[in-house]
Amino acid sequence: MKSITVILTCFNRKEKTMQALRSLVEENKEIDFNFIVLDDKSSDGTVEAIKDLGYCVEVIEGTGDLFWCGGMRVGIERYFEKNDGSDCMLVNDDVEFYHGAVEKMVLLLAERENYVIVGATCDKEGKFTYGLRKHRDKRGIYLSYIEPNEDEIFGETMNANCVLIPNAIMKTIGNMDSHYQHSLGDLDLGFEIHRRGYKLISSTEYVGCCEHNSFENTWRDTKLNRMQRLKKKESPKGSPFKEWWYFLRKNYNLSIAVKYSLIPYVRILLSK
Numbered sequence: 001m002k003s004i005t006v007i008l009t010c011f012n013r014k015e016k017t018m019q020a021l022r023s024l025v026e027e028n029k030e031i032d033f034n035f036i037v038l039d040d041k042s043s044d045g046t047v048e049a050i051k052d053l054g055y056c057v058e059v060i061e062g063t064g065d066l067f068w069c070g071g072m073r074v075g076i077e078r079y080f081e082k083n084d085g086s087d088c089m090l091v092n093d094d095v096e097f098y099h100g101a102v103e104k105m106v107l108l109l110a111e112r113e114n115y116v117i118v119g120a121t122c123d124k125e126g127k128f129t130y131g132l133r134k135h136r137d138k139r140g141i142y143l144s145y146i147e148p149n150e151d152e153i154f155g156e157t158m159n160a161n162c163v164l165i166p167n168a169i170m171k172t173i174g175n176m177d178s179h180y181q182h183s184l185g186d187l188d189l190g191f192e193i194h195r196r197g198y199k200l201i202s203s204t205e206y207v208g209c210c211e212h213n214s215f216e217n218t219w220r221d222t223k224l225n226r227m228q229r230l231k232k233k234e235s236p237k238g239s240p241f242k243e244w245w246y247f248l249r250k251n252y253n254l255s256i257a258v259k260y261s262l263i264p265y266v267r268i269l270l271s272k
Helices: 014-026 046-052 067-082 101-110 167-173 185-195 226-233 241-251 254-269
Strands: 002-010 031-039 057-061 087-091 115-122 128-130 132-135 143-146 162-165 199-209
Touching (some): 002 067, 031 046, 031 067, 046 057, 057 067, 067 087, 067 185, 101 115, 101 162, 101 199, 132 199, 162 167, 162 199, 167 185, 185 199, 185 241, 226 254, 241 254
Parallel strands (some): 002 031, 002 087, 031 057, 115 199
Antiparallel strands (some): 087 162
């Protein structure tokens, strides 16, 4: 039986977290799952509910201000410390996994060397939400999505809602970059995997349902006034200037960093 260490972070959404864990285990019975869960001080009983499941779970208590990237880094560091040789799966706790989805990813990976399998997710209507990504063109930073397929279309980066990474590759790539608090860490990690010469391909089918995050009440919400949008943009869950600049400078070049670091402020100024 294949052993996989699943790493996820959670905070105060018990029902979704439980659904993610249950669907992983119950719909993929041919896999021996071990979980590393970073709970960032949930107050809704998430930790107690996870422990009651009876799965092989190690729950790590966060500081309350780790956010997604910070929590995932703690979980990944623990994975390295355990060093049990199992492959690693990065997961979001809002994915409801389909029957046999991860088992199929494992089979796909077993037939290939130096590959990372990115699980594609969809919304309730069956439309793509997260997964493998590639640039629309060579001139900008905008990323198109690659729907699940059997054609082995290579991507350039990924959303880490469900990503299966071999142990050897994970140890070579290392942890998520510590510059990111909440977002961008998975895209940055995907670019690093691609730069190192490893192949990023999509799952052949949608692995689960995961609704797309709404722009409502974020810095992109045009219903908010300019000051509200600016504050949300510079908040940890927004797109803080230092993090966004660092991401652009690291993964692109200076001219792109200058251009695209200014665009969000122009959009806010013009209420777009």
